[in-house]
Amino acid sequence: MIDMRPSLVLVLVIAVLVGTGVYLLLERSLTRVLVGAVLLSNGVNLLLLVAGGAAGRPPLTGDEGPGPSSDPLPQALTLTAIVITLGLTAFLLAMAYRSWQLHRHDEVQDDVEDRRIARLAARDERAFTDADTEADTGRGRSSLDEEAAELHDDTDEGTRGGAR
Incomplete structure (x- = not known):
């Protein structure tokens, strides 16, 4: 019978690599994200x-x-993961280099729309009204379920052969 138990050192190394990689992936700097992706992949x-x-x-x-x-x-x-990590590393390096060329830093900035949605979420407000899923009987519009029931199927006799 072969002993299938891994050594404690390997388990600790894997835990440290994965933990550090996840922590670095959550940073705003593309360089740290790159190092985090490489550490996570190795783990x-x-x-x-x-x-x-x-x-x-x-x-x-x-x-x-x-x-x-x-x-x-x-x-x-593992060989497949190494190839995928190589491609991801090249892509992140190109993004970090381009960010450095344009802005002289590699920090990922917040988008204006992201900030607006975060403010609305903090106030527990909707970002937009969804007219497709809400019934609005005042203007003669029906709900999405009612509209779907009214539409015809593309396999009807009148639509065969490209005639619409």
Whole structure:
């Protein structure tokens, strides 16, 4: 029987990498977001490899007897995650560089619309009225459910062959 328990050091390293990565992802600086994404990715890659179990024989070498072989799935997932992280890193570096060129900092700024919606949410007010879902019988408009019931299906006889 193979011992499948990971070492405590690996578990602590994974926890620190993931925790630090999530903390840095919540920052406003694109450089910190970049470092956070890389740390989070490395932590998840280690988690995938540790979850894959103990190392064994190579999985695709032929018939070498009844010994335990390695599971190739965690290795394939880790390689895929490395490629995706490389693409994300390149994209975040390009965004940070462009932000530095334009503004001489890489801080993500609040949008005016975001601030307006945050103020409305603090006062518990709606940002807009949704005329599609609310019944407004005063002006002759019906609710969305009533309008949907009145519409015809595109598969009716009169609409076949492109005639509308």
